[in-house]
Amino acid sequence: MTEFNKFFAPDSLALIGASNDPRKWGFRILGNIILGGYQGRVYPINPTKEEILGKKVYKSLADVPESPDLAVIVVPPPAIVDAVKDCIDKGIKAAVVITAGFAEIGERGAALQAEIVVEAKKGGLRLIGPNCFGLVSPYQKLYSQMPPVYPPAGSLALVSQSGNVGATIARRAMLLNFGISRMVSTGNEADLHTEDFMEFLGTDDKTKVILSYVEGFKNGRRFFEVAKEVTKRKPLIMIKVGETEAGASAARSHTASLSGADNVFEGICRQTGIVRVHNINELMNVGYGFLCNPLPKGRRVAITTLGGGWGVLAADACAKLGLQVVKLSEEVLKELDSFLPGWWTRNNPVDLVAGDADVQIRVIETLARYEQADSVIALGVPFPMIWRSPMPLTEDERKKKIQDVIDHYVRVFQQIKDISVRYDKPVIIAAELFFPTVFSHLEREIKCAIAANNSFCYTMPDEAAMVLRSMVRYSEYLKRAE
Amino acid sequence: MTEFNKFFAPDSLALIGASNDPRKWGFRILGNIILGGYQGRVYPINPTKEEILGKKVYKSLADVPESPDLAVIVVPPPAIVDAVKDCIDKGIKAAVVITAGFAEIGERGAALQAEIVVEAKKGGLRLIGPNCFGLVSPYQKLYSQMPPVYPPAGSLALVSQSGNVGATIARRAMLLNFGISRMVSTGNEADLHTEDFMEFLGTDDKTKVILSYVEGFKNGRRFFEVAKEVTKRKPLIMIKVGETEAGASAARSHTASLSGADNVFEGICRQTGIVRVHNINELMNVGYGFLCNPLPKGRRVAITTLGGGWGVLAADACAKLGLQVVKLSEEVLKELDSFLPGWWTRNNPVDLVAGDADVQIRVIETLARYEQADSVIALGVPFPMIWRSPMPLTEDERKKKIQDVIDHYVRVFQQIKDISVRYDKPVIIAAELFFPTVFSHLEREIKCAIAANNSFCYTMPDEAAMVLRSMVRYSEYLKRAE
Numbered sequence: 001m002t003e004f005n006k007f008f009a010p011d012s013l014a015l016i017g018a019s020n021d022p023r024k025w026g027f028r029i030l031g032n033i034i035l036g037g038y039q040g041r042v043y044p045i046n047p048t049k050e051e052i053l054g055k056k057v058y059k060s061l062a063d064v065p066e067s068p069d070l071a072v073i074v075v076p077p078p079a080i081v082d083a084v085k086d087c088i089d090k091g092i093k094a095a096v097v098i099t100a101g102f103a104e105i106g107e108r109g110a111a112l113q114a115e116i117v118v119e120a121k122k123g124g125l126r127l128i129g130p131n132c133f134g135l136v137s138p139y140q141k142l143y144s145q146m147p148p149v150y151p152p153a154g155s156l157a158l159v160s161q162s163g164n165v166g167a168t169i170a171r172r173a174m175l176l177n178f179g180i181s182r183m184v185s186t187g188n189e190a191d192l193h194t195e196d197f198m199e200f201l202g203t204d205d206k207t208k209v210i211l212s213y214v215e216g217f218k219n220g221r222r223f224f225e226v227a228k229e230v231t232k233r234k235p236l237i238m239i240k241v242g243e244t245e246a247g248a249s250a251a252r253s254h255t256a257s258l259s260g261a262d263n264v265f266e267g268i269c270r271q272t273g274i275v276r277v278h279n280i281n282e283l284m285n286v287g288y289g290f291l292c293n294p295l296p297k298g299r300r301v302a303i304t305t306l307g308g309g310w311g312v313l314a315a316d317a318c319a320k321l322g323l324q325v326v327k328l329s330e331e332v333l334k335e336l337d338s339f340l341p342g343w344w345t346r347n348n349p350v351d352l353v354a355g356d357a358d359v360q361i362r363v364i365e366t367l368a369r370y371e372q373a374d375s376v377i378a379l380g381v382p383f384p385m386i387w388r389s390p391m392p393l394t395e396d397e398r399k400k401k402i403q404d405v406i407d408h409y410v411r412v413f414q415q416i417k418d419i420s421v422r423y424d425k426p427v428i429i430a431a432e433l434f435f436p437t438v439f440s441h442l443e444r445e446i447k448c449a450i451a452a453n454n455s456f457c458y459t460m461p462d463e464a465a466m467v468l469r470s471m472v473r474y475s476e477y478l479k480r481a482e
Numbered sequence: 483m484t485e486f487n488k489f490f491a492p493d494s495l496a497l498i499g500a501s502n503d504p505r506k507w508g509f510r511i512l513g514n515i516i517l518g519g520y521q522g523r524v525y526p527i528n529p530t531k532e533e534i535l536g537k538k539v540y541k542s543l544a545d546v547p548e549s550p551d552l553a554v555i556v557v558p559p560p561a562i563v564d565a566v567k568d569c570i571d572k573g574i575k576a577a578v579v580i581t582a583g584f585a586e587i588g589e590r591g592a593a594l595q596a597e598i599v600v601e602a603k604k605g606g607l608r609l610i611g612p613n614c615f616g617l618v619s620p621y622q623k624l625y626s627q628m629p630p631v632y633p634p635a636g637s638l639a640l641v642s643q644s645g646n647v648g649a650t651i652a653r654r655a656m657l658l659n660f661g662i663s664r665m666v667s668t669g670n671e672a673d674l675h676t677e678d679f680m681e682f683l684g685t686d687d688k689t690k691v692i693l694s695y696v697e698g699f700k701n702g703r704r705f706f707e708v709a710k711e712v713t714k715r716k717p718l719i720m721i722k723v724g725e726t727e728a729g730a731s732a733a734r735s736h737t738a739s740l741s742g743a744d745n746v747f748e749g750i751c752r753q754t755g756i757v758r759v760h761n762i763n764e765l766m767n768v769g770y771g772f773l774c775n776p777l778p779k780g781r782r783v784a785i786t787t788l789g790g791g792w793g794v795l796a797a798d799a800c801a802k803l804g805l806q807v808v809k810l811s812e813e814v815l816k817e818l819d820s821f822l823p824g825w826w827t828r829n830n831p832v833d834l835v836a837g838d839a840d841v842q843i844r845v846i847e848t849l850a851r852y853e854q855a856d857s858v859i860a861l862g863v864p865f866p867m868i869w870r871s872p873m874p875l876t877e878d879e880r881k882k883k884i885q886d887v888i889d890h891y892v893r894v895f896q897q898i899k900d901i902s903v904r905y906d907k908p909v910i911i912a913a914e915l916f917f918p919t920v921f922s923h924l925e926r927e928i929k930c931a932i933a934a935n936n937s938f939c940y941t942m943p944d945e946a947a948m949v950l951r952s953m954v955r956y957s958e959y960l961k962r963a964e
Contacts, residue, residue, distance in 0.1 A: 100835065105825045162791025164862070168914060175916060213791060239795075246807035247798030253827035254790030279795060279944045308736030309644025309695060313721075313761060316729030325728035343587045345735035353582065380646070432650060434657060441923065462761045 006094035010069030017074035018044030036143030088123030097129035103256035132187025133163025154179015155208035177448035202230035216257030231273035273477035289467035293426035302367035303349035306380030311349030317465035430458035488576035492551030499556035500526030518625030570605030579611035585738035614669025615645025636661015637690035659930035684712035698739030713755035755959035771949035775908035785831035788862030793831030799947035912940035
């Protein structure tokens, strides 16, 4: 595992191909490393520059006064072999090759890629890439990647064969205040593969949930064995593209990946407990679901909703996905009768017809306590009563109202989390948190505030059902595998 | 059609059950009418109050000095029959019954509901509801509905059997600056049905696209005939729930609807050209697609992307949905060769590997011109080059940069729209428009700015594919129906 420490926790790094041209990756990546706040020693390499972004530049790797833990290589393809040899001469054991133009462009590129692998193997150098966007290790404040994203430290890891899918996920996590443990774009996987990183992340105590985007496998057998081990310890959620011939063709052009038959991958998921999803929204949503909730023990779900339509949509979505919208016992119905209005419909979903937050919390607790339900879906979180007065507010009044609204939601989500923890059941919440006529911009602020307490709020009822189904699948796999 | 003018363009209205208690709908709906800016005459009715929210209150409908065009009724169920009789006595022809507690709660409620229908029929009064959230008619600035949403006037109409689904859609449209033409929550449909509103909206020149959420049909035969006529003139996009027994049971509790067998509804869609969708996101996304694009002439799609992973996801999604990711001709490849870098992958999707906006526009135009492609999906819109300097910006510099970014996107989306119009083909765009490290809040501002020019930007590649598929289905239906 030592090479992974060199990658994810280097004390020093060399950037081979540093540039002072803001259009070039050799400038932007150096900028990301500096802006990200990396505390280790940084050695930009460029034969003709003295200083870039305030950093002393070295004419060659040989001039660097130590053997850096990590090399990040951005020189063009013709200069790659020499860069790799320089790394080996310097005693470097870990390098990220950002540069594109290898196996993904055809035979000539594939030959060059093979050559650097041969050199690296000879010299004991491990490679990420080529044709990748770099790596991110927020606990080390290491942001040695192409796009300007600096996610905070957290528990979600990401292994992606696509750099732009990786960047999308990093941006979305940042936006909602969910942190990343490690993130790596593996590109063409000339040396290190997806499964190598999965294996490392499986034992990495900073990582609770692993997200992955895969176009094809270089070593399917080993991938299978690694996945089987990893899922014993933590959920592994994966987009595997190339489901169709059009997608597979696009993947070949992108990272020279061979997608393989899709039904084979479906079989792998069943046998290894990988949670397969089909798009980026699902990947993120399921990741948040696992992070914020205990595992469900079965597929029986109780639903409560502030409005009828959302409840019907959720019931349909749950049933279509194989979850069981459980019948409420006479005992539970009676308990609900005791505090719901006389005309409530005595059914699951429990429709609160726009009740207030206290009533909702009581219903969630009643449903979570119900021994025939393995989980709860809660739709809608009551807006605090804030009448939009025709009188304009002063700036102070406005700020106070905004803080009141955020505090209200933090309190309600905390109460719901307490119930989830007390009964050890997931409570998946979907609600609208935006208020176009009042404070339209608060959605992100509220989501960030509740994320600090490890809560998430989905946007739509069918998303809640989809997340719960994925968690149930993983839970059922673990039971089978025992 | 006169009753629809009374509903959607009344010169005066009575609110029967007005209240001065902010927790009651009789207060909130009056507030919505006032805050929405309704210019007609408003008559709040309450036997014990003198004035509410600055409006003179009338003790009874009989005291009102004219026969109002519209009555909005919020009194409790036991007072409903009298309220309906009062309306008839006053010569009112159109009433919305907001109040719940009728057929959806069982036999007793169903009997009461039947009674008011008998009375209304006798007196020539048409009814919306009961158990509904009201109606919205932004061209008249009429917001006589329960939730505080005031969507601007636009071209999307909505007929929903669920009030909270309707409110969700209104809020989302508002948030992104897409306007609503008419919006009605039909509730239990004791008198007027979904199909009656569809028929009206089919000939309403303010309405270009009709969105609908349906739990069940009161008159399936007439619904079928109306839908068939309406789709000749404009797209009709519909969520029909009750796909499963769990969903159907929830729908019965909600609006006393009988969902019917789901395969029957699938058959209705095929025969009438209804575009069926399965959740609120799809409903909105497809609506925007029809509003912002010409119809595709077939299912062949060319894709361009700023990053490989998104391209693969889109290709897979298109192929799974039955779209054809078309092979590019040698002629098109040569044209792209002339301005793309030598190592581009000569495939569809056309991967720009983070090119700039000018290159992207040239690629989109080349693909739109290609006679073998019926539409284009464009993934990613290049971010303008704004290096995040370590130096802090002044407030003025920051404001200027923000405006520059918004202007950049408005320009790029305008260029793309011009191409779409010139070649009469849809160009569906999905891109990330948020920048957590720079200006994270601009996503909404940019989307609102481009909406003013009737452009929309989807969030994910698979959304673009789904929207295009729905448009292709409608287009193919129209060809078959000719």
